[in-house]
Amino acid sequence: MSTYRYGRYVDGPDPLAPPADLRAAMDELGREVMEGASPASALRELLRRGLPGTPGLDDLTSRLWRRRSAIQRRHRLDGTLQEVRRLLDEALEAERAALFPDPDDAARFREALLDALPAGTAAAVRELAAYDWRSDRARESYERIRTLLGQELLDQRFQGMKQAMRDVDQEDVRRIRRMLDDLNALLAAHARGEDTGQAFRDFMREHGEFFPERPTTVDELVDALAARSAAARRMMNSLTDEQREELAALSRQAFGDSGVGARLAALDSLLQGLRPGEDWDGSARFRGDQPLGLGEGAQAMADLAELDALAEQLAQSYPGARLEDVDVEALVRQLGAEAGVDARRLAELERELRAQNLLERAPDGSLRLTPKALRRLGEAALRGVLDSVRAQGRREDTRAGAAGELVGSTRPWRFGDTEPWNVPRTVANAVLRGGTGEIRLDVSDVEVSETEHRSRAAVALCVDTSWSMVQDGRWVPMKRTALALHHLVRTRFRTDSLELITFGRHAEAVDIGQLTALEGVWEQGTNLHHALLLAGRHVRRHPDAQPVVLVVTDGEPTAHLEADGTAEFNYPPLPRTIAKTIVEVDGLARLGAAITVFRLGDDPRLAQFVDLVARRGGGRVVAPDEDGLGAAVVSDYLRARRRR
Structure with missing residues (x-):
């Protein structure tokens, strides 16, 4: 039988992961x-x-x-220097051990040469280039220095080269030199704007082993090499002056007089010209105790850049x-x-x-x-408002007037409902619950037909957008209230016409999207006069509708609109500002609109003014807290429609 083993999915995102919420x-x-x-x-x-x-x-x-x-x-970045120093000390120790038992004067002369070596690592390595080693172990350690330098120098510019080239013999040096000649020729032609497509394919076919990232175009090749070369430059910039000089001197000895060093320098120059946007002059501070070689240091710098x-x-x-x-x-x-x-x-x-x-x-x-997003926000806002209404003991009114016209939808019966039963739905619920035998009705089976009144309302919701609304934490409740009322009108009372009016220094009729996205700005002025003027204009456009004017504010009027359209602001309010605002209140009263003012805060001057508005216009004042604002506005809107 076949056996199956199940494990964690590792090839990309989990296909069974839940979708984004x-x-x-x-x-x-x-x-x-x-x-x-x-x-x-x-x-x-x-x-x-x-x-x-x-x-x-x-x-x-x-x-x-x-x-x-x-x-x-x-x-830390001096790993290559430390490794070269270790190999050099190992070679010198082995050579002295071989010379010590030899009583010949030639052995003493060799010891003198070793004792006279310069203190600097690079200078000592250079002095020993022509030294005839007596110890095979010492000779091997010294040769490993040159091999190490060659590997590190290549790995600094070609990622993964140190692992690919365990030893650097003369044949390797010839292959590297040939690759660098072809690479420099390819990049020079590319820099001149020549078509290098075929030349690139030929180059990769012959020298692809040097490029494990497998670029597919010349530009990809240049990008990879330039990023690595710039990282190598930044790594050298991060060293001390002494360390930089030592590495530069050692690098010149890496491949002897093969010319590889000069070719690498030419490559760096070409890459800098092709990609001047790379960070060629940056540096970074390393403060750890784990040494990195040239190639590892370049990779660390590349990682930092990435x-x-x-x-x-x-x-x-x-x-x-x-x-x-x-x-x-x-x-x-x-x-x-x-x-x-x-x-x-x-x-x-x-x-x-x-x-x-x-x-x-x-x-x-x-x-x-989008409108879809605004509907979702409105739905959530209205749901929260209606929950608050029910918590306060007021029942949601699902009808829009007294005529009781059926709208075609049904809902489960709730205690206190006066709508007619929907008999087919009620019987069907009983059958589904009790089967095909004797049918017995239960209260849970009853559904009523939803009705909609034929009366219309012209609703103007005027909301204060002065800075105090933001400052005192009333900005979000105001927006949530507008969203809830807008959603209620658009979904349950579609024949009503709702106008949203914002008022600060000036008033403006806005759509729900503009109000939702409105940002609070520092602006002095509460121009209720302008807001009521716009509300009256909205009411006049709908002469056959019941006028409903709702005002949400936390401050007395401090601005009014002049005949030329400019707003005059003053605090405390000018008598002219109060007078012009009251004129608009009287005008709305003549149109049959009773203004409901939702007073936020405990400003005694505001309380005095809104009481005057209620007396003059036959309206009323509601003083909710911020959390109860939405419930108060929606309830008053429904109360006004029921009164009709």
């Missing part, structure tokens, strides 16, 4: 927007923080910085930034597969928010909430 994401977006953030900044904030079970960009960036700090904290680039991608701070810009493969290289999964989930969340038609681009290029 769009509802939670939409709730978070809505909360940020309601607090005054733009949709674009709200989306950035959501992606920055993430969601439960999905780490955000901040978490990924924090892991990047920890990885970067660990590289610099653990390592970490910096990833941090910039995750910051999403440039115009048009998208999470698809993040190099997930680089993220996996630096932080592991789990980080790649987290980045893909965030990118998926961003794509789904756009694909689900929750965000769209405005004509000016900015992001905004």
Whole structure:
């Protein structure tokens, strides 16, 4: 029989992982927007923080910085110098051990030569280039210095070369020299703008073993080599002057007089010309105790550069930034597969928010909430308001007037309902519950037909958008109230006409999207006069509708509109401001509109003014707290319709 073994899925994202929680994401977006953030900044904030079970960009960036700090904290860049010094000391010790038992004067002369070697590692290695070693072990250690330098010098510019070339013999040197000649010729032709497609293919066919990353074009080859060469330059810049001089001197001895060093210098010059945008002059401070060789140091510098680039991608701070810009493969290289999964989930969340038609681009290029997203926010706001209404002992009115016209939908009967029973639905529920035998009705079977009244209302909701609303924490409750009322009118009282009017220094009629995305700004003035003027204009456009005017404010009028359209502000309010506002109150009263003012806060001057408005206009004053504002406004709207 065949046997099967099951394990953790490792080839990319988990196919059984739950999808992105769009509802939670939409709730978070809505909360940020309601607090005054733009949709674009709200989306950035959501992606920055993430969601439960999905780490955000901040978490990924924090892991990047920890990885970067660990590289610099653990390592130092003088590993090649230390290794060369160790091999040199090993060679000298073995040579002296071989010379010591020899009584010949030639042995003493050799010892004198060894004692007179310069203190510097590079100078000592150079002095011993022509020395005739008596000890085979000493000769082997010295030759390993040259091999090591050759490997490190190549590994510094060609990733993985140290592992690929265990020994560097004369044949290897010839192959390297031939590859560098062909590479420099290819890059020089590319720099002149020549067509190098065939030359590149020929080059890779002959020298592909030197390039384990397997580039497919000349540009990919240049990108890889330039990034490595720039990292090598930054590594040298990070050394002390003494260390840099020692390595430069040792590098000249790596391949003897083969000319490889000159070819590498020419390669660096070509790469710098082709990719001047690389960081050729940077440096970094390493403070650890684990030494790195030339190749490892260049890789460490390349890792630091890649970490910096990833941090910039995750910051999403440039115009048009998208999470698809993040190099997930680089993220996996630096932080592991789990980080790649987290980045893909965030990118998926961003794509789904756009694909689900929750965000769209405005004509000016900015992001905004779509009508679908606004409906979701309105639904949530209304649900919260109605829950508050029920908690206060008031029952939701599902009818829009007294005529009781059927709308075609049904719902389960609740205690106190006066709508007619829907007999077919009620009987069907009883049959489904009790089977095909004797049918016995139960209260749970009853469904009633929903009705809608034929009366219409012209509703003007005027909301204060002065700075005090933001400062005193009333901004979000005000927006949530407007959303709830808008959703109620659009879904349950579709024949009503709702106008949303904001008033600060000036008043303006806005749609629900503009109000939801409105940001609080420092602006002095509470121009209720202008707001009531716009409300009256809305009421006059609907002469056959019941006028309903609702005002939410936390301050007395301190501005009014002049005939030329300018707003005059003064605090304390001018008598002219109060007078012009009362004129509009009287005008609305003549149109049959009783103004309900929702007074926020305990300002005695505001209380005095709104009492005057209630007496003059036959309206009333409601003083809810911030949490009860939505319930108060919606209840008053329903009360006004019931009164009709």
